[in-house]
Amino acid sequence: MNSQVHDLETQAVLDAKFPPATVPTIGLERPATPPSPERPRYYRLMEQCIDPLMIAPLDTQHIENASRLVPEVVRHQYKGVLKYLEKEIDADYVRAVQKSILDYILLDPQEQTRLGIHLPQMLPQSAGRTEFAWHESVLEARYFLSDWLFITHPVMMELHQLWIQRYSSLRLFSIAEIKEQLPLTLASFVHEFHKQCNTMATTLQSEWIPQCVEIIDSHREDIEAIMPEDKDIRIIQMGHFLDSVAALMSTQLRQMVMNSIEDFSAMILLYKSGNDYKPPYKPNMSKISPLIIIFMKGNIDLQTLQFSPDMSDLTSALCELIDTFYVSVSNIPRVDASLFMEEEALSIRYVETVKAWDSIVASAKESVRNVVAANSLGLGRFSSEYKTFENIYTRKADRFVGLFLDSDHTLSRYKTEIDKYKAIAVAVASRLVSVALGLFLVDTKPLCEFLTDRANALANRVIAKVASKSRQLNREICSQFETVAAKLSEQPDSIHGLVELLDYNHGLHHGIIEDLRVSLSL
Template sequence: MDNMNDMGCSSQKIAKSDSIHHMSHSQMRPELPPLPASAEEEPSELYQTIMSHSFYPPLMQRTSWTLAAPFKEQQHYRGPSDSIANNYSLMAQDLKLKDLLKVYQPITVNIPREKIVQGLPLANYSSEPNKKKRKFSPRGKEDPTRTKLACNISISSPIKKEVAISSTLPGSRPMSPEEQIGVMLQQELEIEGKETQPSESDLERYYYYLTNGIQRDMIAPEDDEVMHRISKLISNTLLTSPFLEPLMIVLVKEKENDYYSSLMKSIVDYILMDPTERKRLFIENIPRMFPQRVIRAPVPWHSVYRNAKKWNEEHLHTVNPMVLSLKELWFKEFRDLRFVRTAELLAGKLPLQPHEYQDVIQKHCMEARQILLNKWIPTCAQLFISQKEQWVHFAPKSDYDSSHNIEEYFASVGSFMSLQLRDLVIKSLEDLVSFFMIHKDGNDFEEPYQEMEFFMPQLIMIKLEVSEPIIVFNPSFDDCWELIHNSFLEIIKNSREIPKVESVLFPELKGYDLILGTVNTEEKLVSDFVDQTFEVYQKNQVGPRKYLNVYQKYDDLLDNMAEQNITAFLKENHEIEDFVTRIGSIKKRRNEIASMHITVPLAMFCLDTMTLNYDLCERAQNLKDRLIQFQVDVNRNTNTRYCYCGQRNSNNIWHERENENMARTFTFQH
């Protein structure tokens, strides 16, 4: 009675969720302790009755040396290593590691029947197929027939040839996606036909063991590093937001529950792989997992890919650490290098005279070239010297070894550095195009010309000069385009003849191509850049040509028509007032010319009109001086004639003085 009371007390301490609590639930019988492992006699009838009528038999051991030990292991004397994963191979369930001997994997080869007939009995010869598989193992040493067979195989070269041929036979034709899904569906139908759907009782009991069959303390807790890795994938703003803190707590709890639930399900599914455990737990069938279908695309190119991959592993050097070092060096010190520093040009004094523009372009290109020769190449060579362990294994070990590998390696390095040099040239050309593209809208304007329409800095100064009888541009537009086009050629010219790094590492090399590749002037890339600039250049020719219309009313000063008009005027008899009027009109034209712009901003170009305006003013002044001089000469001749005639009466004296005073006054005024 006391024992029964003690047992009742102990059963009250067991949690309601524990599976052992329900063992005697159906008939309200007291719980019995498990049988000792040393008991060899058959369990009592009472124990068997309670176990057979148990509503939820236990799934796991309550007390064991290891956690998560299945209940079925109680009746076996097996260590943890012997019981691990024994449900995957039921036939080897009772094997122990100490009883296992070393197992040698037999070798199987295909041997033509006619090649081995001399080593086999005649009876076997008539009953075996044309080709027979033979297995070789250490035990074959005891069989003289096998020994003889092995000897025959070792000396038979045709057999080796056939084995080699069989290894290179093409594989089966890859299945299409439709064929693959058809095979998978057929397999699923076959499996469904062999399995029985679980009953409601099976589902109920299966769900019970998923939720209550395994205690959490039997499962190793999740590593804290997992949560740390998950946090790295989430923005820090979301992690530290106070509004999302409740959601974060819920998600962390959900992750923890999912972790334990997945492990519990895996353990239950593993235990139920044993048919005896299914019978003991009264679960005949379990739900099938949802089929996971993976369709692989046909890969008829597999052999080609495999060969290409092997070749790349042996010959592709772009993944060498030295290439990464060269890339980091370029990015750190030379990524902003340009042959033409356009930002410096725009920040400097603009516009430039044609010869000044040419000198600046040549100076910038030469400075960039010196940086490449005196800094980039020596620094790269120093990297190869300091990190020679990354590439020295490609070098020949002796004078008799081939240098193909090291040549191939430095050819790859040279190609990579050539790409860096090309990138520098291309970016310099792009910057030069952008330098002119700021005036891509052209310089056409509506007359009259308004200086404030062109506020962008001009690039090149063009002078307006007189080449009778027209006004010309100096330099001409053809010369300006040649100057601009030569800027592109100057960049490419200074990027040539840059030596490869091996010319510094191995100065004794002769007869090799030791020059880095660069952009060629014949490339379409260069022609595209030049064409873009030429379009901008053409749009900026309109304004200067249109501005010449301002000087159309002064064409008579250029083609000598004004000179001829003055000559015709002087041949006629005119009063002094006519001379005053004519001289006044010429003076007015001269003042108009003197007040015109001496610099005319027109987008890309700036016109220098100082020389032209001065020349026109001089021509107008010469016409004015000619009229004045003519009148002075007329007055002087008149006075001289009066003097020679000797007529000195008062009227003549007065008339002479009047003419002289008029001439002086006329000269002073004009």
């Protein structure tokens, strides 16, 4: 069993039956309508028997008056549509006059009989007014709206025209200007973004607000004329008028902010397909220009490769830019401050705009998160291209070089080890300096410099060991040379001593000199 939704009186009002639009009601007469079988003949008589040439043309003043109600920018931009509308207005006018003439003729019962069309008199219906008198309520509401509803005031139309002509096409930031500078680092992108938003906010405050004040001030006498004499009510009604102005300006400012957020979201969504490209990588992997430059770096402490900024910081920064749209225009004062501030010492109130909790803000931030996530996949795949240098950007190579240097090796073995790390430095230098991966332009210069420095540092450790060993070897050679020189410079005092010296000289080629040759061999 359904529970009762409305009380009995409300339900009785809802149950009141309203007749069709062709039926007259109390206080609202309507022309009689022929029965359905006779309506085709009725319309044939109206259209074929009353020549449009017999009807006075529509007064051009009426057309001009109607045209003035159309915004000027629309009149100039859609001239063809206005011509079509004028023809439609003229056709409706002719048809209405034809119908009026025929209805007037059919007021005579004899004419109804002659023309074969009968118009039964329809009794007016109450449309609920007998049971529920609403006439006074409607009049009261009408008078209230005429006194307190200001959206139809000429000031509102001029304020709207000003916005349409000067500011409706503007945005808080210019995509065209930003595209000319792309790609940008995150810091540069944020800086340019803030600069443009603040510039537009300054323009609105220094140009739009004074222009609105000027429009209202030019109608000051008209506004004063519609205000009541009673001072207290006058203050209240003037407050309502200014609230109406503020509501209109708030709607306009909200539209600018919302359009700017939508344009920003559209720019970000160009990269929604992501960047999960497969090798081989080329400098330009995507068809559209990347937006943000990110740097690929090595971290020896964490023994991993990193992107700067990381995806978390980048997402937060882009989401904060969305907040910048409404924050940058949140301190634009209402016209009250310029109109009455000095006289009334009013507190400054600001034109309302988009808020942080509005759905368009949440939707734009969600789009940013999804696009950044889609463009994070390709970065991981691209990082794997540097897997061959894992020993360099981790500490594995340090441990290997340490173990290598703990043992003695020949100079040729040292040379092989040095050449290995020099070759790695050359291989790193031959890698791509930058790669466009969807939303990002990956700049690998910091990573290449890091890996090159690491490879050179490891080679230098081996070189330092070779230099140290060479110095020690040189000292040993010099010591042996001095020993040999001292021995050969001796003066033998006998034949036996001379024989021993000759034997020592011959033994040098198979002893000390051979050992030196082996030590110096490469």
